[in-house]
Amino acid sequence: YLNDELSEEELASFETELTNNPDLAAELELYKDIDSAAQENDIMGLRARLDSISKDVVKEKRKERSFAAMPASRVAIATIAASLMLILSIAGIISRSHKAANETELYSQYYEAYQATGIFRSGDATLDTKLTKALHKFNDQDYESALNLFSEVLEQDSNNPVGNFYSGVAFQETGKFNQAIESYKTVVKNKDNLFVEQAEWYIGLCYLQTENRKKAYKQFKKIAGSDSFYQEKASAVLRKIKYFE
Structure with missing residues (x-):
C-alpha cells in the first residue's frame, strides 16, 4: 500500500477497511508525531533492515514448515520485525497525509480565481x-x-x-x-x-x-x-x- 504496488481492487479494499475501522483510525491519531520525528533516511534504512529480516524469517519458515518449530531467536526476530512493520506502516500513512497537505499548499500557491470577461455570442x-x-x-x-x-x-x-x-x-x-x-x-x-x-x-x-x-x-x-x-x-x-x- 505504501509503495503504491496494490491493484486498484486491492487498494479500494484496503482503504475501505481503513475508513470503516474506527479503532484503527483512532490508533493512527496517537502516532501523528512519529512522522515529524522520523527522517526519510531513517525510514529507508529501517525498511532495508526489515526486508533483510523478513527474508531470513521466510527462509526459516520454509525449512521448519511451522512457526511453532522455529528457534526462540527466530521467533523474537519475527516479532520485532512485525512490530517494526506496524510502526513503519503507520509512519508511512501519516507521511501520506503530510504529502496531501503539501499538495494543497502547492494548489493554493498557483491557483488564481478566473474572472469572466468580454461578451460571448453563440448565434442563438x-x-x-x-x-x-x-x-x-x-x-x-x-x-x-x-x-x-x-x-x-x-x-x-x-x-x-x-x-x-x-x-x-x-x-x-x-x-x-x-x-x-x-x-x-x-x-x-x-x-x-x-x-x-x-x-x-x-x-x-x-x-x-x-x-x-x-x-x-x-x-x-x-x-x-x-x-x-x-x-x-x-x-x-x-x-x-x-x-x-
Whole structure:
C-alpha cells in the first residue's frame, strides 16, 4: 500500500477497511508525531533492515514448515520485525497525509480565481441571454446559481466552450474537483476555443486537490513540454512535486 504496488481492487479494499475501522483510525491519531520525528533516511534504512529480516524469517519458515518449530531467536526476530512493520506502516500513512497537505499548499500557491470577461455570442439569442446571466452570477461568486444557468446552456449545446469552461471553474471554486475536471476535459476535447490552455492548467491543479499525484505530474509534464502560456509554471510545479516524493 505504501509503495503504491496494490491493484486498484486491492487498494479500494484496503482503504475501505481503513475508513470503516474506527479503532484503527483512532490508533493512527496517537502516532501523528512519529512522522515529524522520523527522517526519510531513517525510514529507508529501517525498511532495508526489515526486508533483510523478513527474508531470513521466510527462509526459516520454509525449512521448519511451522512457526511453532522455529528457534526462540527466530521467533523474537519475527516479532520485532512485525512490530517494526506496524510502526513503519503507520509512519508511512501519516507521511501520506503530510504529502496531501503539501499538495494543497502547492494548489493554493498557483491557483488564481478566473474572472469572466468580454461578451460571448453563440448565434442563438436565447442561449446568449442565459449565458450572460450565468456569467453575471459567476462574477458575483454566486456559483450555485451560475451552475444552474450553465447547465441550461449545456442542455441546448453540450459542447459550448464558455458553458463548459466556466462550469469547471464554478465546480472548482465550490470544491467539486472531479466534476470540474470533466468540464475542463470537454473544453480541451473540442480544441477550437479560447480556453484550452487555461483548462489544461486547471485540470492539473484539480488533480493535486484530489490527491492524484501521478495524473497531476503527467498533466503538468504535458504542459511543460508544450508552448503553452503556463509552460514555465508547469515546470516549476513539476520540480516541487518531485521534492515531495
